[in-house]
Amino acid sequence: MTSSSQAASADQQRRNDVCMALQDVTISYGKFEAVRGVYMDIPSGRVTAFIGPSGCGKSTVLRALNRMNDLIPGCSLKGRVLFDGQDLYNPKVDPVEVRRRIGMVFQKPNPFPKTIYENIAFGARINGFRGDMDELVERSLRKAAVWDECKDKLQESGLALSGGQQQRLCIARAIATEPEVILMDEPCSALDPISTLKVEETMHELKRSYTIIIVTHNMQQAVRVADMTAFFNAEAVDGGTGKLGYLVEYSETEKIFNAPGQQATLDYVSGRFG
Amino acid sequence: MSRIAPPLASNTSAFERHSLFFESGLPRNRWNRVFTGVAAVFAGLAVLPLVLVLLYVLIQGGKLLSPQLLTQLPPAPGFDGGGIGNAIIGTVVVSLIASLIAIPVGVGGGIYLSEYAGRGWFPPFVRFGNDVLAGVPSIVCGVFIYGIIVATRLFFGQSYSAMAGGIALAVLMLPTVIKTTDEGLKLVPQEMRWGAYGVGASRFVTISRVVLPAALTPIATGVVLAIARAAGETAPLIFTALFSPFWPEGIFNPIATMSVLIFNFAIMPYEAQNSLAWAASFVLVLMILAANLLARWLGSLSRR
Numbered sequence: 001m002t003s004s005s006q007a008a009s010a011d012q013q014r015r016n017d018v019c020m021a022l023q024d025v026t027i028s029y030g031k032f033e034a035v036r037g038v039y040m041d042i043p044s045g046r047v048t049a050f051i052g053p054s055g056c057g058k059s060t061v062l063r064a065l066n067r068m069n070d071l072i073p074g075c076s077l078k079g080r081v082l083f084d085g086q087d088l089y090n091p092k093v094d095p096v097e098v099r100r101r102i103g104m105v106f107q108k109p110n111p112f113p114k115t116i117y118e119n120i121a122f123g124a125r126i127n128g129f130r131g132d133m134d135e136l137v138e139r140s141l142r143k144a145a146v147w148d149e150c151k152d153k154l155q156e157s158g159l160a161l162s163g164g165q166q167q168r169l170c171i172a173r174a175i176a177t178e179p180e181v182i183l184m185d186e187p188c189s190a191l192d193p194i195s196t197l198k199v200e201e202t203m204h205e206l207k208r209s210y211t212i213i214i215v216t217h218n219m220q221q222a223v224r225v226a227d228m229t230a231f232f233n234a235e236a237v238d239g240g241t242g243k244l245g246y247l248v249e250y251s252e253t254e255k256i257f258n259a260p261g262q263q264a265t266l267d268y269v270s271g272r273f274g
Numbered sequence: 275m276s277r278i279a280p281p282l283a284s285n286t287s288a289f290e291r292h293s294l295f296f297e298s299g300l301p302r303n304r305w306n307r308v309f310t311g312v313a314a315v316f317a318g319l320a321v322l323p324l325v326l327v328l329l330y331v332l333i334q335g336g337k338l339l340s341p342q343l344l345t346q347l348p349p350a351p352g353f354d355g356g357g358i359g360n361a362i363i364g365t366v367v368v369s370l371i372a373s374l375i376a377i378p379v380g381v382g383g384g385i386y387l388s389e390y391a392g393r394g395w396f397p398p399f400v401r402f403g404n405d406v407l408a409g410v411p412s413i414v415c416g417v418f419i420y421g422i423i424v425a426t427r428l429f430f431g432q433s434y435s436a437m438a439g440g441i442a443l444a445v446l447m448l449p450t451v452i453k454t455t456d457e458g459l460k461l462v463p464q465e466m467r468w469g470a471y472g473v474g475a476s477r478f479v480t481i482s483r484v485v486l487p488a489a490l491t492p493i494a495t496g497v498v499l500a501i502a503r504a505a506g507e508t509a510p511l512i513f514t515a516l517f518s519p520f521w522p523e524g525i526f527n528p529i530a531t532m533s534v535l536i537f538n539f540a541i542m543p544y545e546a547q548n549s550l551a552w553a554a555s556f557v558l559v560l561m562i563l564a565a566n567l568l569a570r571w572l573g574s575l576s577r578r
Contacts, residue, residue: 071471073393100474110465113488122483123473170469177473 019044019181019211020065025079027060027069033237034060035245038079040230044180047203047212049222049253052232053268057245058215061232062183065213066102067095083181100127103179107186109166111158111173116141116150119158119169123177136176144172145202164195171202175210182206184214188221200225219269222253229256231265328559334549335556343553348519348535354546358554360521361535364436365558367522368515368531369505371440376447376504377497383448384455384493389481401456408449415445416510424514429526436522436529439515443504450503454496458489495573502565506558508533532558 018041025038035057042048050058060069067088069075081088088098111119120137129136137154141147146168150161158169167187174182184203188196203212203225216222222229230250234243249256249265260266297303346357383400391397419442424433462485470480486493516528517538532554539551 066472068468068471071468096471096474096476099471103474104468104472106465106468106472108465110463110469112466112469112484122470123475126473126475126479126483173469173473 017044018042019083020213021080021082022061022064023080023082025061025064025077025081027057027064027075027077029072030074032242033244034242035232035247038247040247040250042211042213043228044211045207046227047207047214047225048228048230049226050213050215050230050232051217051219051222051268052245052248053234054217055243055245056232056234058230058232059185060245062185062213062215065181065183066099066104067093068099068104070095100177101179102181102183103174103177105167105170105174105182105184105187108190109163109170111161111166111169113157113159115155116158116161116169117154119173120176123173127177129177140172140176141169143175143202143205144168145198145205146172162195164191164198167191167195167199168202171199171206175206179210181211181213184212186215186217189217196221219257223257226253229253231256231260231262231268233264233268331552331555331559334552335554335559338549338553339556343550344557347521348530348539348550349546350519351542351544351547356546356550358532358535358550358557360518361530361532361554362557363522364515364518364529364531365505365533365561367436367525367529368439368443368511369501371437371525372443372447372504373497373501375441375444376451376500379444380448380451380500381455381493381497383452384459385481385486387452387456388459389477389485404449404452407445408453411509412446412507413509416442416512416514418442419445419510420513432526434514434516434528436515436525436527439511439529439531440525442510442514443507446507446510447500447504450500451497454500455489455493458492458496459485461492462488491572491575495569498565498569498572502562502569505565506533506562508537512537 020042022038022040022042026036027034038061050062052058063069063072064077064081065083065088069077077089083098083102086093112122114122117137120140121133124133124136138147138151141150146165149165150156150169153160158166161169167190171182171184171187188199191199200221203214206212207227214222214225228251231248232245233248234245237244249260249262251261255261256265257269260269292300340357342355343357343359344362345359346355347360348358349356387397387400391400419438423429423438423441424435427433429435429437466484466488467480470484475484511531511534515531515534517534518528518530520530522529536551536554536558539547539554542548
């Protein structure tokens, strides 16, 4: 961050641009509610982290943002998820189009069993890309900080890479379709610390051009990469078998970790539970 | 009198102590040898038919192997020489017809079950029905096709035809193809599908460009095994494809196949026909062996 006041005000301006807004979002699996009543404005051009104990519904909320939950039988959503001023759950909205604008990186690296080149080109091709494919592949791999490691083996299988490289390949694959938002569901949980660091560096690079929303179990990671942090918690419900998640607090990362407004947040970030 | 606790290394232990060295005379070691021997004998008996069948067919049929066997027509009764050329072509034609029907239908059905069907009563019902169909005796498939195609002269007024035989074999192949496709697709990790949806792929693109290629090996293996099984079937062909001592005359006429040739010739009172039946057995076994090896090779591709 620069210290000049002009940059600060531009920064402030960007912060005020809401990229996605959740309004009273309740997500259920069958009859059982997983998360209830989430309100949240996610700023564009920044990194927003979702933290919280297991089962608090943070991944569920993340998957709701690009309608990935549609793929889970029995999952339903009440409330509104606004993106670009449009309710994503309007029946007229095509989920395929949503996912083209809002890309996703998953917990487990999941490259396609194709060559590295094809892994990147696949998304671009199905999105109707008509430019220079070689150039796009190189640009995407460079942005994901994995170009140097695979520039000599573009025609080898994506599965031949190490776990960390595979995950950065998946990030490159997500970037290649030029989405506006990238969702990351615990992208580093299967990686070693060095690969994690590289993926985090990648995220810092990416936030110049994309809005990033990341779910993480690692609080240090949230502190390192996120501008905004949302803390979710879960509590047992009467008569239910599972736990019901809800949003406890959502604010600047600094505030969440240094001066949280809620006791539960303080307990969680200071490691007293979760 | 006070009781003294026995020392740890007491000789009054309730257990019998043996030396640490192996004693072959102990009952447990004797029984061990007996059961190892019994298991070995049964294992030997189990593979005996396999070895004997292969050897016998090899000796009886292998000595007749020659270019003329593969290229000539069977001789008229009472004459020597000749070959099984028409039956080889016939088996290939009938299997090809069966594959052309069973592979698209079976793979399509498997894709539906695994990818599109979702939950509800219908997919389990289809799977159960499919398992039942897999267990239906092959002669029943033959009677079924005889009833609806041959007896009704469905194709251009023709009764027995290569087409009818191919359809009968297709009915036989279907359950295997559906099941292996369904199960092959289920082996593809869910994350792979998510990855494709995550970059904005539609369901069709996800299935056709990512999921199917990933499951190609198990599907291909299942298909090859199904073809190999169908190619060796006799019962469904006897009253559908029938037999012909001549070269094939199109797919809407009766056609010779190797399995039916064996069935017909093995019991004829002519030496030449009997030896041709052996030769055909040999060629058929070789073809099925080759198909199984191909299936194993295809299967090994995925484990690399």
